[in-house]
């Protein structure tokens with residue numbers, strides 16, 4: 001079966017500086033895959049390349065066996081990939097529920113020809129309710145998203161990411177800035193929403209990475225130096241030297 005995501009010899013330069021330097025990555029269908037690496041290694045750039053926000057200088061990117069190199073973000077989204085952002089990406093003045101509903105409607109193509117989708121409004125409302133419940137924000141249903149606590153905003157953002165029903169989801173540092181308790185809740189949520197889907201996430205918290213990922217890829221200086229199970233990554237001397245150091249949980 002085709003992998004969910006495959007990058008083959010992908011390169012990306014900004015001006016004269018090559019940031020992604022022949023990157024190869026395979027994310028299998030249904031796995032939870034974490035990408036780790038030192039600051040500035042190119043993790044966010046890689047995310048932008050996969051989601052179409054940036055164009056690769058060369059190489060091929062495939063989603064479920066389909067070549068998506070050079071496609072626009074919304075075209076990639078239509079093919080079943082949805083991503084969250086490091087910076088919270090929600091409409092602060094809309095309620096929690098409306099944020100979710102917007103995300104569902106967007107995924108139905110509502111933006112372009114809303115009259116064609118009127119009969120699907122009921123489905124959209126039901127889906128928004130379902131996601132609301134899944135992310136545990138039912139009690140905050142009518143609260144403007146902008147006044148939610150930070151961790152709740154991040155949960156909403158995860159809801160927005162999955163609302164459209166994408167089967168490949170990308171999360172960029174989903175637990176950044178959270179307390180220990182909030183992180184635990186976020187991990188439980190990520191585990192739940194990624195059930196039956198493919199997850200690729202960039203994450204700095206090694207507890208989260210090693211607790212959640214089926215496989216881990218290590219990105220150093222624009223290249224993947226290892227892709228393996230958490231156990232094998234922990235034991236890999238090149239990884240320890242390049243990145244993990246004493247951070248790896250025993």
Ligand SMILES: Nc1ncnc2c1ncn2[C@@H]1O[C@H](COP(=O)(O)OP(=O)(O)OP(=O)(O)O)[C@@H](O)[C@H]1O
Pocket residue numbers: 014019037038039040041042043044045046
């Ligand atoms: N648009 C851009 N123009 C020029 N340089 C860029 C651009 N975007 C990223 N870079 C550079 O590319 C390198 C990789 O950045 P990137 O944000 O992808 O790394 P990262 O691994 O996500 O880092 P962090 O863990 O700190 O988020 C950095 O040196 C950064 O300054």
